[in-house]
Amino acid sequence: MTVREQYTPGPASGAQVRKDGEKWTLILVRELRHSPEKVWQAIIDPAHLREWAPFEADRSLGTIGTTAKLTTVGAPTPHVTETTVTRAEAPKLLEYKWGGFDMRWELEAFGGGTRLTLWTNIGHRFIAMGAAGWHICFDVLDHLLSGTPIGRIVGPEAMKFGWQRLNAEYAKQFGVESPSWPPQAARKE
Amino acid sequence: MKIKVTSVYVDEQTKALRFYTEVLGLAKKTDFSQGPYRWLTVASPEEPDGIELQLALNNNPAAKAYQQAMFEQGQPAIMFYTDDVKGDYERIKARGAEFTMPPTDVTGSTITMLNDTCGNLIQLTQLVRYSR
Numbered sequence: 307m308t309v310r311e312q313y314t315p316g317p318a319s320g321a322q323v324r325k326d327g328e329k330w331t332l333i334l335v336r337e338l339r340h341s342p343e344k345v346w347q348a349i350i351d352p353a354h355l356r357e358w359a360p361f362e363a364d365r366s367l368g369t370i371g372t373t374a375k376l377t378t379v380g381a382p383t384p385h386v387t388e389t390t391v392t393r394a395e396a397p398k399l400l401e402y403k404w405g406g407f408d409m410r411w412e413l414e415a416f417g418g419g420t421r422l423t424l425w426t427n428i429g430h431r432f433i434a435m436g437a438a439g440w441h442i443c444f445d446v447l448d449h450l451l452s453g454t455p456i457g458r459i460v461g462p463e464a465m466k467f468g469w470q471r472l473n474a475e476y477a478k479q480f481g482v483e484s485p486s487w488p489p490q491a492a493r494k495e
Numbered sequence: 496m497k498i499k500v501t502s503v504y505v506d507e508q509t510k511a512l513r514f515y516t517e518v519l520g521l522a523k524k525t526d527f528s529q530g531p532y533r534w535l536t537v538a539s540p541e542e543p544d545g546i547e548l549q550l551a552l553n554n555n556p557a558a559k560a561y562q563q564a565m566f567e568q569g570q571p572a573i574m575f576y577t578d579d580v581k582g583d584y585e586r587i588k589a590r591g592a593e594f595t596m597p598p599t600d601v602t603g604s605t606i607t608m609l610n611d612t613c614g615n616l617i618q619l620t621q622l623v624r625y626s627r
Contacts, residue, residue: 360530381532387554405531405554429509432528439529461529 310456315445315468318475321437323482330430331408332437336444338420340451342413345420346397348447349411358447360439360460367402370394376404380461434484438472439464499546500536503572504553504562505613508535511550514612518590520583521548548573553614562614569595571608571618580605580621 324331338345348354350368355361364375370391378385385405393401393410400411410425422444428436442459449456459467477484505511512535515521521537524547528534536547553559565572577583581598584607588594595616596608605621 378530378532381529382534383551385530385532387531407531429528429533431526432533435528436530 308456309449309454310459313445313449313456313459313467315442315472318437318441318472318479321441321476321479323433323480325430329427330433331425331427332433332440334424334426334437334440334444336422336448337416338422338448338451340419342397342415342420344451345413345422346400348451349400349413349422350394350396354450356458357450357455358443358458360443361404367391367400368394368396374402378405379458380463430482431484434473434477434480434482437476437480438469441472441476442467442469500549501546501573502549502551503611503613503615503617504555504558505550505611505615506553507613508533508550508552511535511611511613512537514592515548515550518587518592519611519617520587550613559614566614566616569608569616572611572615574618574620577619577621580607580619583607583619 320335322333324333346368348358350366352363352365355363360379362377362379364377365372367374368391370393372391372394374389374391376387376389378387387403387405389402389404391400391402393399398413400409402409404426407426407428412423412425414421414423424440426436426440439460442464446456446459473484512523512526515537516523520540522540522543524536524538524543526533526535533552535550537550538547539545553562562572584594584598587609592609593612594607594609596606598605598607600623603623605623606618608616608618611617
């Protein structure tokens with residue numbers, strides 16, 4: 307079996323939700339055994355992003371003012387949005403928008419490694435789904451940084467790797483009801 | 496191969512879902528998101544496994560220009576068939592919809608048109624039943 311086939315995500319952890327009226331923010335924290343400089347490359351460089359992130363960037367996101375196109379990978383119809391990097395302080399802080407979402411990445415040196423925190427606002431109906439997706443992405447990122455890449459696991463691929471279980475676990479942790487999966491037939495609401 | 500999904504662009508998906516279900520009377524079919532992408536469809540409760548209408552977020556400048564021009568020309572973005580256009584007109588109007596054309600007889604059908612509040616005109620059509 308390959309490393310990818312053996313991969314199973316651990317239990318839901320490291321995520322919290324901040325509610326500010328209608329605006330909900332998902333906060334994900336992951337401790338990585340790699341330097342902030344190395345993690346920084348992985349979150350700004352298109353070749354690195356392609357190995358783990360749920361979107362592709364057509365250029366580096368490492369410079370403030372850069373305008374880049376982000377393509378959502380595996381969306382049911384092509385989905386490309388344009389973004390401008392609003393903060394880029396290597397190797398500590400990166401901010402831009404992904405579609406309607408604010409994306410704020412913070413890298414903090416921590417015991418020889420990096421504590422990576424992502425703040426992103428997601429519609430509350432989908433916040434557990436988002437946490438589940440990012441959980442898997444961060445596992446894949448960890449493999450990539452450790453020199454044992456297992457290849458991006460996003461969109462339909464995530465379904466094969468325990469995404470549904472994580473979705474249910476995060477929904478329980480956050481106290482929200484996540485839409486059932488697979489989608490149900492039409493119903494009157 | 497079947498015709499299974501068609502789409503309209505909408506300026507805001509949550510608002511569109513409310514209009515297409517609560518005002519127009521369709522039912523939500525599929526709703527999931529992937530990052531900022533949201534796949535949202537509705538279907539007719541009379542035909543739950545029939546054709547789905549995707550309510551697609553219009554964040555595309557080219558599509559926006561087209562949508563706006565069609566709206567200004569009075570062209571509907573989507574057409575629904577009904578067996579009771581006058582009844583639907585009254586029901587939907589009572590729920591607060593703004594009609595731009597009352598039920599009107601045209602060749603082969605009676606049509607009415609309303610504003611979906613999301614950037615589109617939509618048409619309801621009742622075919623005339625000819626007796627032989």
